[in-house]
Amino acid sequence: MINIIWNTKIAQKIAQxxxxxxxxxxxxxIYFIRLCYKKFHVIPPNRMLLKLMTKKFDIKxxxxxxxxxxxxxxxxxxANIIAGLPRSNICL
Numbered sequence: 143m144i145n146i147i148w149n150t151k152i153a154q155k156i157a158q159x160x161x162x163x164x165x166x167x168x169x170x171x172i173y174f175i176r177l178c179y180k181k182f183h184v185i186p187p188n189r190m191l192l193k194l195m196t197k198k199f200d201i202k203x204x205x206x207x208x209x210x211x212x213x214x215x216x217x218x219x220x221a222n223i224i225a226g227l228p229r230s231n232i233c234l
Contacts (some may be wrong), residue, residue: 147226148226153225157224160223160224165212167212169223170199171212172224174194174198174199175217175222176188176226176227178191185227188206188209188217191207192209195223207232
């Protein structure tokens with residue numbers, strides 16, 4: 143389940159430790175991955191996440207290059223943690 147203690151202040155503190163200043167673009171992705179986790183009860187692998195993103199976002203945002211521009215260490219190492227999700231057990 144999603145971390146019930148999570149809130150935007152906690153997310154900002156985690157992001158600060160990761161040297162990320164959260165912008166609207168970051169929040170858009172953070173809220174989207176939280177929604178995906180809540181809906182499917184699984185942390186979607188990058189490929190699945192990108193496919194799900196195509197249904198909601200402009201195609202320019204639906205690629206790894208865009209996500210890495212926001213979260214340089216990757217979705218699993220930064221975005222999911224900032225979003226309060228548990229660590230993924232998927233290893234690629």
